[in-house]
Amino acid sequence: MTKLKLALAGGLSAVALFATANAALAAGELHIFNWGEYTNPALIAKFEKAYDVKVTVDEYDSNETMLAKVRAGHSGYDIVVPGDYAVKIMIEEGLLAETRPNEMPNFKNIEARFVDVYWDAGRNYTTPWTHGLTTFAVNTDAYKGPADSIALLFDPPEELKGRIAMLDDMVSIIHAAERYVGVPRCTSDREELKKVYDALMKAKPYWRTYSVDSINKLVSGEADVAQTWSGSAVVVRQQLASVKFALTKEVMEAFSDNVAVLKDAPNLENAKLFQNFVMDPENAALTSDFAGYANAIKGSAAFFSADLKAAPELNVPADAATEFVPPCSAEVTALYNAMWTELRR
Amino acid sequence: MAAIVNHRTSTAGSGLSLAAPAIVLAVVLGCIPLAFVVVYSLLTPASFGGVEWVASANAYRSLLFRKDLFSEELVFSPDHLMIFGRSVLLALATTVLCFAVGFPTAAYMASRSPRARKWWVLAITIPFWTSLLVRTLALMLIIGDQGLINGLLIRSGLINAPVAMLYTDFAVLLGLLYSFLPFMVLPLLSSLEKLDPRLLEAGADLYASRWRIALQIVLPNIRPGIAAGCLLVFVPALGSYVVPLILGGGRSMMAGDLIALQFGTSRNWPLGSAESVVLVLFVALAFALSNLVRRRAA
Amino acid sequence: MNRHLPRTFALFAGLSLVFLYAPILVLCSFSFNGGRLFHRWEGFSFAWYAKAIANEGFRDAAVNTLVVSTAATLLATVLATGAVIGLQRAGGRQQQFATALIGLPLVVPEVVMAIATLIFFSSLRNATGVDLGLGNLVVAHTAFCVPFAMMPIRAALRGVDPSVLTAATDLYASDTATRRHVLIPLLMPGIGSGAALAFMVSFDDFAMSQLVAGPGQTTLPVFIWAQLKRPLTPEINAMSTIMLVVSIALICLSMAVTARGKLTTR
Numbered sequence: 001m002t003k004l005k006l007a008l009a010g011g012l013s014a015v016a017l018f019a020t021a022n023a024a025l026a027a028g029e030l031h032i033f034n035w036g037e038y039t040n041p042a043l044i045a046k047f048e049k050a051y052d053v054k055v056t057v058d059e060y061d062s063n064e065t066m067l068a069k070v071r072a073g074h075s076g077y078d079i080v081v082p083g084d085y086a087v088k089i090m091i092e093e094g095l096l097a098e099t100r101p102n103e104m105p106n107f108k109n110i111e112a113r114f115v116d117v118y119w120d121a122g123r124n125y126t127t128p129w130t131h132g133l134t135t136f137a138v139n140t141d142a143y144k145g146p147a148d149s150i151a152l153l154f155d156p157p158e159e160l161k162g163r164i165a166m167l168d169d170m171v172s173i174i175h176a177a178e179r180y181v182g183v184p185r186c187t188s189d190r191e192e193l194k195k196v197y198d199a200l201m202k203a204k205p206y207w208r209t210y211s212v213d214s215i216n217k218l219v220s221g222e223a224d225v226a227q228t229w230s231g232s233a234v235v236v237r238q239q240l241a242s243v244k245f246a247l248t249k250e251v252m253e254a255f256s257d258n259v260a261v262l263k264d265a266p267n268l269e270n271a272k273l274f275q276n277f278v279m280d281p282e283n284a285a286l287t288s289d290f291a292g293y294a295n296a297i298k299g300s301a302a303f304f305s306a307d308l309k310a311a312p313e314l315n316v317p318a319d320a321a322t323e324f325v326p327p328c329s330a331e332v333t334a335l336y337n338a339m340w341t342e343l344r345r
Numbered sequence: 346m347a348a349i350v351n352h353r354t355s356t357a358g359s360g361l362s363l364a365a366p367a368i369v370l371a372v373v374l375g376c377i378p379l380a381f382v383v384v385y386s387l388l389t390p391a392s393f394g395g396v397e398w399v400a401s402a403n404a405y406r407s408l409l410f411r412k413d414l415f416s417e418e419l420v421f422s423p424d425h426l427m428i429f430g431r432s433v434l435l436a437l438a439t440t441v442l443c444f445a446v447g448f449p450t451a452a453y454m455a456s457r458s459p460r461a462r463k464w465w466v467l468a469i470t471i472p473f474w475t476s477l478l479v480r481t482l483a484l485m486l487i488i489g490d491q492g493l494i495n496g497l498l499i500r501s502g503l504i505n506a507p508v509a510m511l512y513t514d515f516a517v518l519l520g521l522l523y524s525f526l527p528f529m530v531l532p533l534l535s536s537l538e539k540l541d542p543r544l545l546e547a548g549a550d551l552y553a554s555r556w557r558i559a560l561q562i563v564l565p566n567i568r569p570g571i572a573a574g575c576l577l578v579f580v581p582a583l584g585s586y587v588v589p590l591i592l593g594g595g596r597s598m599m600a601g602d603l604i605a606l607q608f609g610t611s612r613n614w615p616l617g618s619a620e621s622v623v624l625v626l627f628v629a630l631a632f633a634l635s636n637l638v639r640r641r642a643a
Numbered sequence: 644m645n646r647h648l649p650r651t652f653a654l655f656a657g658l659s660l661v662f663l664y665a666p667i668l669v670l671c672s673f674s675f676n677g678g679r680l681f682h683r684w685e686g687f688s689f690a691w692y693a694k695a696i697a698n699e700g701f702r703d704a705a706v707n708t709l710v711v712s713t714a715a716t717l718l719a720t721v722l723a724t725g726a727v728i729g730l731q732r733a734g735g736r737q738q739q740f741a742t743a744l745i746g747l748p749l750v751v752p753e754v755v756m757a758i759a760t761l762i763f764f765s766s767l768r769n770a771t772g773v774d775l776g777l778g779n780l781v782v783a784h785t786a787f788c789v790p791f792a793m794m795p796i797r798a799a800l801r802g803v804d805p806s807v808l809t810a811a812t813d814l815y816a817s818d819t820a821t822r823r824h825v826l827i828p829l830l831m832p833g834i835g836s837g838a839a840l841a842f843m844v845s846f847d848d849f850a851m852s853q854l855v856a857g858p859g860q861t862t863l864p865v866f867i868w869a870q871l872k873r874p875l876t877p878e879i880n881a882m883s884t885i886m887l888v889v890s891i892a893l894i895c896l897s898m899a900v901t902a903r904g905k906l907t908t909r
Contacts (some may be wrong), residue, residue: 539802
């Protein structure tokens with residue numbers, strides 16, 4: 001028993017030591033909470049060196065996980081990287097600090113079309129991190145046919161039935177169905193919703209998995225088509241050349257992730273420095289190279305690696321239609337929920 | 346006898362003080378979540394996760410009904426029944442399988458010398474010092490379409506196309522069996538270690554067969570271990586969500602996935618809370634049943 | 644005992660080990676994969692080990708995991724042992740009620756427990772300014788580890804012959820002395836099993852750690868989960884193998900220390 005007590009005392013003092021060690025270093029810190037595999041270590045090292053700040057990076061898997069933690073208050077994080085709709089929610093709920101990126105020196109580098117965005121008009125809170133598309137990728141070794149329509153997910157040829165991996169993402173999948181049947185996003189019209197529902201239920205047996213790593217199923221040979229994000233497709237293509245990201249004739253879903261500072265950020269000034277830092281073309285290129293996504297900084301492409309410069313996933317033709325989708329109303333979301341549960345039961 | 350009774354009253358106080366820390370911790374971090382789900386299940390969902398403090402029984406209603414897409418009418422929807430039913434069945438199957446494999450294993454371990462037993466306990470535990478996610482991914486490498494088993498079968502000419510094992514209920518069950526086997530073996534072992542060997546001797550002296558000894562003498566005498574093991578397997582299996590999500594491919598959810606979904610991307614905390622309340626009731630029912638069985642048996 | 648049990652039991656035990664170790668062996672052997680993809684073998688290499696060791700995120704997460712699991716296991720085992728011994732002589736109904744209370748964290752779905760604990764700690768921080776740092780995570784882990792640690796200890800207690808304890812008190816041993824010198828040694832195998840279970844549960848926890856961890860407190864399961872967004876590489880196998888080896892080394896070390904302690908006291 002005494003041995004147990006000794007061990008316990010040792011364990012507790014180790015924990016206490018950790019807690020105090022964390023507190024002692026509090027000057028010159030920055031705590032970043034970002035999506036998984038999204039932060040280039042080289043970017044962080046460069047920032048640490050430039051401003052003599054110790055940076056920690058933790059990672060999350062969905063906007064909702066991040067929101068749950070931030071809403072509870074005093075999360076200890078300075079920077080989060082919410083997706084476009086999440087930025088809107090966080091501003092409405094007063095979770096973000098109004099850091100006025102539009103007055104920062106590097107603000108001049110932002111592409112004009114990324115200034116007046118629906119989630120942060122005029123950029124009073126956030127700076128752009130990356131943006132990309134959500135469509136699908138095919139393994140051209142297994143499927144040689146055309147891949148230019150979202151119909152491939154909903155009405156696939158015989159050889160692809162049961163060989164499709166979807167994202168574990170209610171909103172993306174239902175919006176895809178809306179595009180397939182040709183109705184507006186977030187429609188509350190019952191007739192139109194019925195069409196969406198029928199398309200989903202018809203496609204249900206064709207879809208083999210729902211997961212955040214859908215693209216990995218192409219690599220492991222468990223699927224030949226995967227609903228996925230453009231950046232994931234870039235990273236996978238670099239390792240498996242037969243993976244091709246589809247640019248569809250239907251309007252394509254676009255998303256944008258943004259660098260935001262929390263209202264209760266312990267290191268507000270360092271966080272502002274970081275917001276300005278990521279608007280530098282060379283720094284933005286570090287992020288794009290690492291994550292495989294485009295960014296909204298003018299002149300950044302000049303610093304891309306050769307592969308990324310030529311990447312078909314990023315060089316979207318000028319006539320291709322893309323859209324950012326604001327969040328749907330609570331009533332529509334409730335209907336989405338019911339369909340989603342039936343799809344996954 | 347009088348002495349024992351006396352003894353009992355004199356030390357009950359000091360005994361409770363030993364148990365107090367565990368009880369306090371459980372009350373603080375066990376009752377709060379419980380109160381939390383009961384309260385939240387009766388509120389209205391806020392638009393993007395969290396709740397609005399407006400009372401509503403909608404969450405419970407939507408366990409069984411949903412608004413029809415055409416009319417405003419409520420129609421019966423079996424989604425929740427199917428998901429909960431599947432969860433209970435899979436958790437039960439996991440418990441039975443764990444026991445079928447775990448009992449002989451634990452009995453064999455108990456028959457070793459105390460020194461050897463220590464190594465066996467270690468051997469059973471070591472695989473679990475890798476992350477659950479990683480172990481699950483490793484299982485995928487074995488049962489996947491291009492995994493080891495299919496690879497061997499195809500190379501040996503037994504089959505031409507891979508057998509789909511991954512993303513089926515079989516895969517989920519295999520993953521759950523893997524994850525929870527030690528949770529059955531270790532409690533069984535603690536009971537078996539305390540089994541009086543003279544009982545077995547007596548059985549053998551009466552010419553009972555080895556199987557009869559195992560089933561009719563050993564089993565009834567390790568009931569506490571069986572109850573503990575079944576509880577430690579059934580309850581977490583019922584609420585588990587990482588294994589079914591990965592090995593089941595997210596196609597047919599279990600209750601744990603469903604609840605995680607409501608608190609995550611579905612952003613319906615009251616519904617997730619109502620589902621949790623139902624899950625807790627299921628578990629309470631299982632407790633009550635196992636208690637009843639134990640009392641009947643005794 | 645063995646000579647009275649069916650012979651096939653040894654076979655079962657052997658098969659259990661094969662079943663438990665097959666994925667681990669696959670996992671470890673693929674860590675030497677020279678290729679870039681998790682699923683495809685392309686020759687032998689140590690490259691992924693070098694990469695894993697150089698990965699700062701992994702190193703931090705590994706240290707956090709080991710610290711939290713070790714502390715939570717010790718705390719949970721002590722609390723569970725205290726609870727079992729303390730409740731040993733309590734009346735039937737009282738004992739049942741207390742045990743059910745302690746088992747509560749087992750019953751609540753992990754996601755719910757995690758969100759409620761997150762809200763609890765942040766309210767505590769807002770109200771009193773108390774922040775235990777990594778200690779928050781240790782307390783949270785301890786809460787759900789106690790029921791796991793308690794079950795085998797309780798099972799062991801049911802097997803203890805009460806007359807042994809009566810004999811001790813008859814010989815005028817104090818309650819404390821009886822507990823320390825008679826009861827605890829008798830329960831030791833159960834306590835060991837309980838600690839093993841607690842360690843496994845804490846080591847594997849994802850839901851609680853994801854929500855309760857503060858900046859720089861990411862644990863290994865959370866770290867690995869975030870990696871799933873990219874194509875998997877054998878780096879994950881190398882990381883797991885390293886963790887396995889480190890854990891085994893730590894256990895061997897602690898066993899060696901305990902063994903030496905026993906030798907010198909004798």
